Amino acid sequence: MRRLVAFGVLAVALAACGSPQQAADQSTLAVGPSSESESAPVPPSSVPVTPGQVSGTAEQAGGRCTAAVLAGVVESTEAGAGNRYGKLVVTNNGAGPCTVTGYSGLQLLDAAGNPVPTDLRRTPDPGPAPVVLAPGAAAAANLHWTVVPTGDEPVDRPCQAEAVRAAAIPPDETQPVSLQWGLGPVCAGGKIEISAFYAA
Template identity: 35%
Template structure:
């Protein structure tokens, strides 16, 4: 099947990387042949970066997060993927565009800290689906209380690019979104019910926030 994405990932080459998170203009990019690079994070700066990655696999590098996110709050551990559940909520449509929110729920029994952008990878019944993540906005370290939630807004197009078919769907239709929390390597999964992602799987991703309607 076609190659897919994951958010900008920490510098490292690996088969099946997720387009990962980061918090600086030096975010870097991931290779569609497996592997990704990410530049040093810079606190308080906005970032726009593009990543294309192959399917996530075990041992894949984690996605970079906000500076100081791991353990940033005294007594609060870093939010790992194993501490979180993932789901998606529909934010509607507008003139060929689609919007959804990725919701990460803290199920660990304790407060934890995180920040930046998650690593993302679309997948379907036949394997990974092309995914390309564009990180937008400025990363901030946040604390997610026990049972609390963090949010990331997704924005993508349903209008095919010039070199994509428009009669049989622009790209294969995903059934799941694989997610790697910032500064982690483990995957969690959210169901995907929003159809194909055109423009070669391009998803614009806002950084994590405690605002349930990230903008």
């Protein structure tokens, strides 16, 4: 009689928990979220999108944008009271999408390719956020500098050597994109404020 009772209790326990194979299947499902998180779409709020761009998964993003696929230009936007404002604009010339996230490097150069004093300062507005660029789409970073001599800079001639070109290094990359400067000297020791990239 005790054996029958014990067997009955065991049968009820197995019915509640499922078969050993079902338990194994459930434990396999329990580790599923890590693989789901890899294939889950990137939240739209973290990937700014404009017409001509793509959003979605990391697969669609196609990896980081490199100098090999980017073309760059500096555009002057406004000037006043000794201040100059512009934008560093990079365009994806590649065959597939790529992503830029964060701040560009920037070094001013003279006609011979020698460095001209450049003191790049990052600004927090806008801050870093992934920008996915479809082929032909662009991202921009805001620039600000002064043409007013400071400290011991001369006032009777250009405060610094005038740059002809610039080398812009995409975020997390080492090879620069070469671009024209032609926007006059940058005073205050070559100080240029730069924002993170955003969808242009």
